[in-house]
Amino acid sequence: MLLRAYASGIFPMAERADSTDVFWVEPKRRGVLPLDGFHLPRSLAKVLKQQRFRFTVDQAFAEVLGACAQAAPGRNETWINPLISEAYLALHRRGDAHSVEAWTADGQLAGGLYGVRLGRAFFGESMFTRVRDASKCCLAALVARLRLGGFALLDTQFLTDHLAGFGAIEISAKEYRAQLVAALVGSGDFFVDDEGLGATAGPSGKRIVQLLSQTS
Numbered sequence: 088m089l090l091r092a093y094a095s096g097i098f099p100m101a102e103r104a105d106s107t108d109v110f111w112v113e114p115k116r117r118g119v120l121p122l123d124g125f126h127l128p129r130s131l132a133k134v135l136k137q138q139r140f141r142f143t144v145d146q147a148f149a150e151v152l153g154a155c156a157q158a159a160p161g162r163n164e165t166w167i168n169p170l171i172s173e174a175y176l177a178l179h180r181r182g183d184a185h186s187v188e189a190w191t192a193d194g195q196l197a198g199g200l201y202g203v204r205l206g207r208a209f210f211g212e213s214m215f216t217r218v219r220d221a222s223k224c225c226l227a228a229l230v231a232r233l234r235l236g237g238f239a240l241l242d243t244q245f246l247t248d249h250l251a252g253f254g255a256i257e258i259s260a261k262e263y264r265a266q267l268v269a270a271l272v273g274s275g276d277f278f279v280d281d282e283g284l285g286a287t288a289g290p291s292g293k294r295i296v297q298l299l300s301q302t303s
Contacts, residue, residue: 118246135292
């Protein structure tokens with residue numbers, strides 16, 4: 088049902104973490120981050136080049152989801168309730184939901200994000216950070232991976248000032264549906280091994296900057 092919903096342009100949310108049900112959302116104005124228009128801030132490029140984090144995919148999906156569901160500074164409430172958590176864990180077990188993780192040098196999870204993959208579209212759901220710039224670096228790592236894998240659409244659901252700083256824009260529901268239909272044709276490769284590091288590792292911070300600097 089979730090995959091059919093995403094293919095139709097809608098997604099679930101809960102009022103609060105303790106809500107016992109969910110509601111379906113179809114924004115009139117949709118946030119998307121054009122993969123060929125990603126803006127890599129100079130300060131973030133510096134952090135990536137310094138190799139402060141090691142990046143992986145699908146190595147801590149449950150922990151990433153759990154961290155996204157927790158309250159954080161500036162975010163007292165969350166829309167991720169137990170029903171949503173269970174559903175996305177099930178999607179992950181099916182191979183349809185993925186996480187990107189950033190790890191510190193001593194092996195601690197510094198930040199991450201998760202979302203749903205369908206065709207050549209990736210639907211970003213939520214992100215968190217425990218170490219400064221970790222979630223931003225994960226977003227850059229995600230965009231680099233989606234570019235390498237031949238994806239066509241990165242859906243951010245809503246446009247925020249934070250995402251706008253990376254090149255995200257807002258489009259009409261009609262334009263979004265057109266982009267979605269095109270992106271559902273074919274299949275993106277989420278596990279491109281660009282540096283020979285393994286399908287669930289990399290690219291490294293330096294390689295992410297190289298990939299994003301080609302057009303950003």
